[in-house]
Amino acid sequence: MTTANMPDPLAQEFVAFAVEAGVLRFGEFKTKAGRLSPYFFNAGLFDDGAKLGRLAQFYAQRLIASGLQFDMIFGPAYKGITLAAALSIELARLGHNKPFAYNRKEAKDHGEGGTLVGAPVQGRVLIIDDVISAGTSVRESIAMITAAGATPCGVTIALDRQEKAVENGVDSPKSAVQYVTEQLHLPVIAIAGLSDLLEFLKTTSDARVTAHAGAVQAYRDRYGV
Structure with missing residues (x-):
C-alpha cells in the first residue's frame, strides 16, 4: 500500500498490470x-494462464513480504477457488509449498460428500479473495474454517x-476491510488499494487513463475512509 x-x-x-489486462x-x-x-x-478477467500466473506472483510477493505465518490457503467459491490454486502453485515454485482447500456452494451427498474440497482444513488458514465488499464472504469462510477445527489467521x-x-442502507464510517481487521480480528493483506490507483492515475503517461483521475479522486473524497 502507498505510504504518505x-x-x-x-x-x-x-x-499497471490490471489496467493493461483490462481487469x-x-x-x-x-x-x-x-x-x-x-x-x-x-x-474474473484474469482469464488465461499468463494473467493468472502473474496475479499469483503479486499475491505471493505481498504475502512473503508481510511475514504472515500460515499453514494452508482457503479459497471461498467461486473466484477464491482459482485464486487459491494459483497462489499455491506460485508459493510452491518459490519454495513455500502450501496445501489449499475450497468450498462448494452446495453440499455433495455422494463420493466424499460435504462442502469442503482439497486438503484437510487444519492449522493456521489464510483466506484468499479478490476484494472485500461487505465482509460476508469472509464471515462465511471463518465459519467453515472454525467448524473444521482450524484457525483463520488472515485474509x-x-x-x-x-x-x-454500507450497513442497513447507511454509509458506515468504516470500510469493509477495516471491519474485518477490527471486528473479526484478522489482518488483511492487499496487493494494492484505491490510494495506489490514484497515484498511478497521476503519474502514468497514458492520457486515456489519466483522464479518469478527477472522477476517481472525487469518488474517493466522497466515499473514502
Missing part, C-alpha cells in the same frame, strides 16, 4: 452498495477499495 511519502512499487506495478476499467459502474463508481475491478485480497461500507 513514497509510492509502493509493487502496488504501482500491479495497478481494471474506467467509466461508470454501479457497485453492490448502489454507488456509481468511476472504476471497476473484475478479477489476502488483490484490491482494497478503501471506501465506506
Whole structure:
C-alpha cells in the first residue's frame, strides 16, 4: 500500500498490470452498495494462464513480504477457488509449498460428500479473495474454517477499495476491510488499494487513463475512509 511519502512499487506495478489486462476499467459502474463508481475491478478477467500466473506472483510477493505465518490457503467459491490454486502453485515454485482447500456452494451427498474440497482444513488458514465488499464472504469462510477445527489467521485480497461500507442502507464510517481487521480480528493483506490507483492515475503517461483521475479522486473524497 502507498505510504504518505513514497509510492509502493509493487502496488504501482500491479495497478499497471490490471489496467493493461483490462481487469481494471474506467467509466461508470454501479457497485453492490448502489454507488456509481468511476472504476471497476473484475478479477474474473484474469482469464488465461499468463494473467493468472502473474496475479499469483503479486499475491505471493505481498504475502512473503508481510511475514504472515500460515499453514494452508482457503479459497471461498467461486473466484477464491482459482485464486487459491494459483497462489499455491506460485508459493510452491518459490519454495513455500502450501496445501489449499475450497468450498462448494452446495453440499455433495455422494463420493466424499460435504462442502469442503482439497486438503484437510487444519492449522493456521489464510483466506484468499479478490476484494472485500461487505465482509460476508469472509464471515462465511471463518465459519467453515472454525467448524473444521482450524484457525483463520488472515485474509489476502488483490484490491482494497478503501471506501465506506454500507450497513442497513447507511454509509458506515468504516470500510469493509477495516471491519474485518477490527471486528473479526484478522489482518488483511492487499496487493494494492484505491490510494495506489490514484497515484498511478497521476503519474502514468497514458492520457486515456489519466483522464479518469478527477472522477476517481472525487469518488474517493466522497466515499473514502
